[in-house]
Every structure is written in C-alpha cells, then in structure tokens.
Amino acid sequence: MHTRRFPTPIHHDGRDYLTTGQVARLLGVKVPTVYAYVSRGRLTSARIDGVDGSVFAVEEIENLVSGRRGRAPAGVVERIQTRLTLLNGDQLFYRGRDVAELVATERFEDVANLLWDNDVDWKSSHAVDRGGLRSVIRAAGGPNARGLDLIRLTVDVLGARDPGRHRRESSAVADTAARIIGACVDVLDPDGTCATEPAGTIAARLWPCLTDERPTRRKIDALDAALILLADHDLAAGTIAARVAASARGSIYAVLGAGLGAFDGPVHGGATTLAHRFLADALDDPAAALSEQLYLGRPVPGTGHVVYRHRDPRAEILIELLRTSGGGDRRVMPAVDDIRRQLPDGTFVNSDFALAALALRHRMTPDAAETIFGLARMVGWTAHALEEYGERRLRFRPEGVYTGVRPGASPPFPPQT
Numbered sequence: 001m002h003t004r005r006f007p008t009p010i011h012h013d014g015r016d017y018l019t020t021g022q023v024a025r026l027l028g029v030k031v032p033t034v035y036a037y038v039s040r041g042r043l044t045s046a047r048i049d050g051v052d053g054s055v056f057a058v059e060e061i062e063n064l065v066s067g068r069r070g071r072a073p074a075g076v077v078e079r080i081q082t083r084l085t086l087l088n089g090d091q092l093f094y095r096g097r098d099v100a101e102l103v104a105t106e107r108f109e110d111v112a113n114l115l116w117d118n119d120v121d122w123k124s125s126h127a128v129d130r131g132g133l134r135s136v137i138r139a140a141g142g143p144n145a146r147g148l149d150l151i152r153l154t155v156d157v158l159g160a161r162d163p164g165r166h167r168r169e170s171s172a173v174a175d176t177a178a179r180i181i182g183a184c185v186d187v188l189d190p191d192g193t194c195a196t197e198p199a200g201t202i203a204a205r206l207w208p209c210l211t212d213e214r215p216t217r218r219k220i221d222a223l224d225a226a227l228i229l230l231a232d233h234d235l236a237a238g239t240i241a242a243r244v245a246a247s248a249r250g251s252i253y254a255v256l257g258a259g260l261g262a263f264d265g266p267v268h269g270g271a272t273t274l275a276h277r278f279l280a281d282a283l284d285d286p287a288a289a290l291s292e293q294l295y296l297g298r299p300v301p302g303t304g305h306v307v308y309r310h311r312d313p314r315a316e317i318l319i320e321l322l323r324t325s326g327g328g329d330r331r332v333m334p335a336v337d338d339i340r341r342q343l344p345d346g347t348f349v350n351s352d353f354a355l356a357a358l359a360l361r362h363r364m365t366p367d368a369a370e371t372i373f374g375l376a377r378m379v380g381w382t383a384h385a386l387e388e389y390g391e392r393r394l395r396f397r398p399e400g401v402y403t404g405v406r407p408g409a410s411p412p413f414p415p416q417t
Contacts, residue, residue, distance in 0.1 A: 017048060017055040026061060040079040041398075080243065084115055084383050085232045090311050092233070099229060100317055108202050108227040108376075109178075115232060115383040118174035122182070122202070133157065137187045147371030148269065151184045152260045158183060159253025166251050168389050173252045177382040180256065184375060185209060202375075203227060210364040210371070213328060219362060222318070222325040223372070226358055229314040230351060230373050232380030234307075238263040242381035244396045246388035259381040263374055272369035275302030276356040279339075283331045283360070286338035294344070302353025303343060315354040322354075322361055332361040 023043075024031045037043040038054075042064065045054035086093040094102060095114055102111050109122040137153045138145075145153075158180055159165050167173070185202060188209040203224035207215045232239070241262035245255045263269040278301040282289030293300050305312055323333060336357050340349055355369035365371075 016058045017046070017051070018058055018061055019051065020045075020054050020056070023056050023061055026065065080235060082234070082384070082387055084380070084387065085234045087234055087307050090308050090313060092229075092313050094232065099313065103225045103228050103317055103321075106228070108224050108231070108379075111228045111231055112178070112181075112379040112382075113174075115379055116170075116174045116177070116386060118171055120174050120178045122178055133183060134187050134189060134192055138190075146367045147188055147365070148260070148264055148367065148374050150187050151371070151374055152257065152264070154184045154187045155180060155253055155256050155260065159251060159257070162253070165253055168249070168251075170386055173382065173386055173389075176252050177256070177378065180253070181375060181378055184378075188371065206372075206375070210359075210368040211362050213362050213364075216326060218321075218325045219327065222321045222358060222362075225321050226318055226355060226372050227376040229318060230355070230376035232377070232383060237268050238377060239381060239384050243384050243388045246385040247391065247394055247396050249389070249393055252382060252385060255385040256378055256381055259377065260374060263377065269370050269374055269377075271301070272352045272355045272373050273367060275352040276359055276366065276369050278302065279332075279335065279353065279356045279360055282339060283329070283335050286335040287342060290339055290342055300339075300343065300347070302356060303347050303349050305348075305350045308348075308350070311348050312350040312354075314351040315349050318351070318354040319349075319357060322357055325361065328361040329363060332357055 018026070020031055020034050024034050027034070034043065034056075038045050043056055044060060045056060047053075048055055084095065086096070092099040094111065095117075097114070102114075106114075109120075112122075113120055133154070137150055137157060140153055140157075141150050162176070164172070165176075167176075181202065182205075185205045188206065190209070201220070201224065203220050204215070207220055207223055213219070235243075238259040242255045242259035245258035250258070266274065278289065278293070290300065319336060322336075336349075336353075343349070351373075352369070355372060358364070358372075359366075359368040
C-alpha cells in the first residue's frame, strides 16, 4: 500500500489531476502499464469527488515525463527486477538452473561466472602480492580478528591500492571480484604456509585456512558445495546494501564493503555462529540441548526461514554431502539427525545449521561457517552490482516519515531558567 504524496481533496474540480486514460495517452503506454507504475512506486494514484477511477497529480506526471522524478512515497522502495536468483516452492535456482544440479556438476568458480554472465579466468586472478598483502592485513587485524574482519580489511586495502577501482564494465568488475575473493583466501591463511596450490580452486585453497584436517576430494567437494549454495539468495539484507552502493555508482570494492557491513550482524552472517555454538554444545547430548532450548522458550539457532516454508534446500543438499565426506568428528551427523528428528512439527534446519555442521564435522575454526558464508556471498553481491549498474542512478531514495519537532513549534520542554 502506497502512502499518497499528494492529498486527496474532498471537493475538487480535478483540473490539476489526470485520469488513468489521460496519463496512458500522455506517456504513450497502455493503461495496465500505468497501474504497473503505481505498484512499483513510480506513480501515486488518488481519488477525488466527481471523477470515476484513479487520478494522478499533473505535477507528478510532468516530473516523470521530464525525467525529474521525485522521491518515492514513504515506505515505498523501487521494485527490484533481477534475472539472478529464483526462490520458488522451497527450491533455489540461479539463472533458471536448479542449485542441486549446479552442486552436482559445477565448481564454485563456474557458478560465479554463471551469475556474473562472464567468463573469468580464475587461475589468472590469483596473481596477487600474496605475502605482502597477507602480512599487512593480518597485522592490521590483530590476533583476535575473525575471518570476516580479515575479509573486510582485504576489500578496503585492495580498493585503496587499485587506481582503476571505479571501472564499471562488466568484464572488469568480474575480473576484479575474482581477484578480491582470491586475495581474501590468501589473507585467511594464518601463517602463509597453507596455500600449497595457489592455482587450485577456491575451495581447495580455502580448506587448509580453516582446518588442520587432511583434505580429500569428498571434503573439498562438500566445501565447494557450501560456497555454491550460499553464493546468492535474492534480496537479503547484505544484497540490498550492495545494490544501494551500486546505485550510487560505488566501485565493486564499495559494493562488497557495503554488503559485508550489512552481513556482519547476529541476524545475518552471525546467525551461522549462533548455530555453531548451539550444535557444538549439543554434540554429546542433542536431546538435552534441544529440550533446554525449547523449555526456555528460545528459538533453536539454525532453524526456520523467512522465505522457505517446509525445507531449506541448501541445508538438505549440504547435510547429505556431509554423510559421505568422511573423517572428522563422528559425533556430528548423529547429533544433526537427532535434532532434526526431535524438532517441533513444522520446524526445519536451515543453511546456518548446515554450515555449522560442516565446520564441526571437519574441526574447522569457530568462525569458519561465517567466513565461508561471507566469502560465498561476495559472488552474489557482485552479480547484483552488475545488474544495478545498468539501472537508473540513485533510484533508492524514498521519502521519510518525519516524526520530530516541526519548525516553529513549541519546544517539548520549557527552557531552563
């Protein structure tokens, strides 16, 4: 429902308003298109006495025709059209391809290229000053820096060093994003000795940065699947922030920084950490841990979803891969199964829970799940930036609802004498 910017008079002659048919003729569009403009917040409809149907303020139509579009009404944000990710019936699709199929047939880098609609040579993207950059970022982050802190610092430092950072051609943005992601993996290496295959896949290079457990093909496949499954998820909070930065024509570094800023909170990226803590505490007695959570009336970390209704396909896929990944902590999968079996009806585990299971199964660092999530989602933010660069600039500028003191009004408290 749109808040009207122009008041609807009780009695009015209608001379500064146009009917829907008049607006359609003036704009050279069909009547249904006018209604579509209303639903997207581009126009505001009203009703006045003596006129059948909706009417539109002449001033607003003139602004639209001349390109001087005013701010969107309060509470109305531009409807975002995207060709990237479809969430439909508890299924997830990237550019029309089922994510389950992509996990089975493609690598993370291939899925990034699919979402970016580019053909980035990821091996050449690894040509970064690995040692120098890693030492600078690790020193700046200090001993207590999380993986996500190091990623954010890496993005900022690389952006400051890049004289061509404001290029917005599709291929340049994609190449830069691939280099950023590769550099982030290098920085995550705690002592500079883990990345034994600098030209390997992102998953293979990332594995030794997160755990001392010996990698195998199945383990790397599980990590690669997690990166694919978390690469994009329509208009989550971080993605909205990234698109706003792109709408203001920020560089890809600014876009990723904005996305990471919104991501770094307990209800977005940090939700994986909460799920990790819960599952870690539940490994020895899952039933007791779940019962205590329910008894206290607290939500079970890593369960439910704002979009999915019956299952999170990302969690289902990753948990099944963990059954065959081999090695690791053998308590994890029985605990996962026990918790899922005893959850209240209608409750299901989500991707946060599955990432926590991956991290605990393979003895990764406590913040590994959040790190994997953030690194993966950088692909989606880049894809959304590439879309947004093709849209009208600064389109996210809704009108606020002012609730403060009005000019000339009496102050809320008498002045002190």
